[in-house]
Amino acid sequence: MTDIETRNRLIAAAREAAGNAHAPYSNFAVGAALLLTDGSVVTGTNFENASYGLSLCAETVALATANVGGRLGDVAAVAIVGGAIMGGRMHGDAPIYPCGRCRQVLNEAAQIGRRDLTVHCASADGGEVRTHQLSELLPHAFGPADLGL
Numbered sequence: 818m819t820d821i822e823t824r825n826r827l828i829a830a831a832r833e834a835a836g837n838a839h840a841p842y843s844n845f846a847v848g849a850a851l852l853l854t855d856g857s858v859v860t861g862t863n864f865e866n867a868s869y870g871l872s873l874c875a876e877t878v879a880l881a882t883a884n885v886g887g888r889l890g891d892v893a894a895v896a897i898v899g900g901a902i903m904g905g906r907m908h909g910d911a912p913i914y915p916c917g918r919c920r921q922v923l924n925e926a927a928q929i930g931r932r933d934l935t936v937h938c939a940s941a942d943g944g945e946v947r948t949h950q951l952s953e954l955l956p957h958a959f960g961p962a963d964l965g966l
């Protein structure tokens with residue numbers, strides 16, 4: 818697979834996950850898909866709660882799921898797709914970037930795995946993808962390395 822095919826496969830997985838978002842309060846669906854070093858994919862979606870502050874972001878859910886399989890240190894890339902839910906579908910032309918908390922949680926995987934993560938930020942309408950390294954999105958990060966891991 819070319820890099821673009823791998824990227825597109827990851828975005829498609831994130832988009833599919835977003836279809837299961839539990840987001841009745843914000844009406845904003847987000848899907849995240851992690852690419853692991855063996856080529857497998859782990860997904861997550863936002864999981865809101867009636868006690869709003871307890872809501873979980875898609876990236877955090879995906880990373881916790883990877884950890885359940887013992888794969889936190891094997892994350893190589895992540896794709897994020899999101900948009901407002903209207904008529905049962907996600908809409909929006911802006912690429913969705915991980916929130917500050919999710920950047921920090923992604924950094925946990927990056928440092929445990931000793932690799933920078935590629936972050937693909939995609940728009941709901943599929944028109945735009947921006948690709949970054951996590952180290953650009955969270956420079957000078959505090960993480961496991963600071964605690965001797």
Ligand code: THU
Binds near residue numbers: 865872875
């Ligand atoms: N959200 C994510 O899932 N990931 C992010 O990085 C940004 C925000 C979710 C949280 C909430 O359910 C909805 O998007 C609106 O903020």
